[in-house]
Amino acid sequence: MSRRVDPTPFEVGILDLAHDGRGVARVEGKTVFVADALPGERVIASRVSQRRSHDEAELLEVLQPSPDRVTPRCPHFGTCGGCSLQHLAPAAQLAAKQDVLHENLHRIGRVVPEASWEPIPGPSWGYRRKARLGVRKVDKKGRVLVGFRERRAPLLADMDSCAVLAGGIGDMLPAIGALIASLSIARRVPQVEVAVGDDRRVLVFRVLDPPSADDLAQLAQFGKTRAVDVWLQPGGNETARPLAEDAPPPHYRLEEFDLEFEFLPTDFVQVNAVVNARAVARAVELLAPNPGQGVLDLFCGLGNFSLALARAGARVCGVEGDAALVQRARANAVRNGLEAEFHVANLFDDCRPLPWARRGYDGLLLDPPRAGAEAALGLVPALRPARIVYVSCHPGTLARDAGILVHEHGYRLSGAGVMDMFPHTAHIESIALFERQDRG
Structure with missing residues (x-):
């Protein structure tokens, strides 16, 4: 109170x-x-x-x-709620996050990793290839604001740039605001989603009312002038469509594995392309599958880890709750000439009766959302994988699940470390390896 x-x-x-x-x-x-x-x-x-x-x-x-x-690079630091650590040197940010990770593992999970790994580094600026920007027409300012919310208020920060957005999108914020202000539906555009692939930049305008013919012409001209693909989203994520019917979806590559992924701009992909590539490589290294060995990838998304494991020779089964992402994973497997099996399942339910969960696997990869993988851990006693790699976006739920794996399922926490997925924010991404105690 x-x-x-x-x-x-x-x-x-x-x-x-x-x-x-x-x-x-x-x-x-x-x-x-x-x-x-x-x-x-x-x-x-x-x-x-x-x-x-x-x-x-x-x-x-x-x-x-x-x-x-250090001196914050962004003039909006302190007002904008997008970043909270620009005043702390990048190396010190990672050290602080590593401390939070280990404190959570000790306090919540009552576990200590046998090895504390060096952080997986990445670029500190221009790294964010996915973002959801708020939009608001503010009459007192005489313009439309586009950006993140303020740190201490439910208002949009008045921003003319953003140093963490990828693809030069951060320099377009005033132009995006001016574009929206010129539309007949200026008050009916609540957000713009940013998606930057290796090959193209996409802006998805959420439209609560249909744009007029003149609006569509202005949006198309903006896209042509700024070299961005304009998409419109009148409803849920599944309603997003490119303004130009022949505009392809964006792609990203994992060069180390000779993989190319197609994704929709409203899909979940890891925001930091460099760190994602390094995280995938690290996960494959830790699981070290021999050719033909089975690996189960839970919360597999559009196949980000699955296809790299398949390229390494594993027999991969990926499971994801979002049917659209599973469809994309299957298509990406075909695109890359790989065989991998994908299923749709709610991994927060009991999945033990499902056919894919009644097999044995040599390795298990977990990449859950913030809620963690507690329900999915119920599969572990029957699956008995020798190694489990856990990619986490929340140290508290990783710590809880680590405690379950160690104290209830007979695994040891061989190592853990943070990844620099979200520089200048308090968000902590990490990776951990669990190995079965009786292995070998």
Whole structure:
């Protein structure tokens, strides 16, 4: 419950970094989270909210800066909610995320990895090939805003650029806003989805009303002038269509495996192309399938890991809850001349009776959403894979599932480490290897 706020400035030392990137301090025995403050710093802050368990504060002045403090590259840092760690050097960001990962594994899962792997690196800027941008016509400003939401309010940040968007899209934000402002349905375009492939850039405009003929002409001209494919989405993801009927979907390649993937701009793909390629290579290295060995890929999406494993010689079975993604995975297998088996199943249900779950597999790959793979772990006692590679986008659910694998299913956590999938944000992507205790 929020209490009456005392905004009186106070001086305090920062002890730690919270999982969301805020500095952690103690004032008269109470925890205070200070936005934009770093461990080891002495700062002046002011409370913005007070609760029974903790207070929240904004940074007013840094009296003694951390050696890891850097000048944020983006002029919108501090207002835009897209990034929260631009003031922390990239190497220090990864070290902090590694600490959060290990703290979660110890506290939640009661496990300690035998090896702490070096982070998988990637580009710090211009890396984000998928993003969903909000749109709002603001009469007081006389224009349409396009971008991410503000950090402390449910409003769109007033942005004229974004340094993390891939393909130069970040420099187009004012032009996209001006385009939408010129449309007859300017107030009926709530979002624009960005998808950047290796071969093309796509902007998907969510339209709540049909565009007029003049609107369509302006959208088409924008796409031609800016060298982007314009798509319209009147309903759910399945309704997205290119404005130009002959415009193909985007693609991305995994050069190490000579693979090309086609995806729709509304599909889920890993946002950082470089880190994704390195993560796939690492997963194949860790599973190390011999030719013909069976590998089960759960939450397989459009075959990102499955097809690399198949290229390495494994007999792959991929399972995914989204039927459209399974269709894309099958098509991508054909496109790359590979044999792989794909099924649709709700992996948050009990899948043990299903035929694909009643076989044995030498390896298991898990790449679940934030909720983790707890239900899918019920398959492990029967499957008995020698190795399990777990690709995680949430350290808390990875830690919970690690505890289950180690303490209930007889596996050891051979190693774990973070991947630099989302630089400058508090989001933590990681990869871990579990090996059966009685193996060999």
